[in-house]
Amino acid sequence: MKRLFDLVLLALAGCVLLIPVLVVAALVRLTSKGPALYWSDRVGRNNLIFKMPKFRSMRVGTPAVATHLLADPASYLTPIGSFLRKSSIDELPQLWSILKGDMSFVGPRPALFNQQDLIDLRTSEGVHKLVPGLTGWAQVNGRDELPISDKVRLDVVYLQQQSMRLDIWILWLTFVKVLRRDGVSH
Numbered sequence: 001m002k003r004l005f006d007l008v009l010l011a012l013a014g015c016v017l018l019i020p021v022l023v024v025a026a027l028v029r030l031t032s033k034g035p036a037l038y039w040s041d042r043v044g045r046n047n048l049i050f051k052m053p054k055f056r057s058m059r060v061g062t063p064a065v066a067t068h069l070l071a072d073p074a075s076y077l078t079p080i081g082s083f084l085r086k087s088s089i090d091e092l093p094q095l096w097s098i099l100k101g102d103m104s105f106v107g108p109r110p111a112l113f114n115q116q117d118l119i120d121l122r123t124s125e126g127v128h129k130l131v132p133g134l135t136g137w138a139q140v141n142g143r144d145e146l147p148i149s150d151k152v153r154l155d156v157v158y159l160q161q162q163s164m165r166l167d168i169w170i171l172w173l174t175f176v177k178v179l180r181r182d183g184v185s186h
Contacts, residue, residue: 032078034060042110050102053093057081106167107133108155140173
């Protein structure tokens, strides 16, 4: 049922977002050197690595680490990178990962391949069995502001209480938070 929901929502989103996605891709290319998309190695269901696309908001050559680990994240941003991140527009190419089945609309956010502390904690709590999501319970309850232990605690709550009703609620809260730009640190 969840996969069917993802595919129906993806079809609707694709109809609405096709032109904006093409415009953003062109803007990324016009405002900085390099490709429009950045393909990040991420940890998926059962800790399998997959390639997740995002609109490139950082300059080519930025270290592949979580943004909060960079000494001065703002110095790596492209001219439109801050806008892409604060508006969450950089996440739109992940619709491809949903189409492929590597991600769902709702689930724990996929960890970077080198976030071993997050991966280990999620594995010990059974969260690694979930398909990662474009948004999730931790995203709507703090996003970048949460320490890893709190993110995993919220991921466990989602694991234990997941339902279509909760997914719809999380999608609604995500929409509201994106409009308000809540919880974005870079």
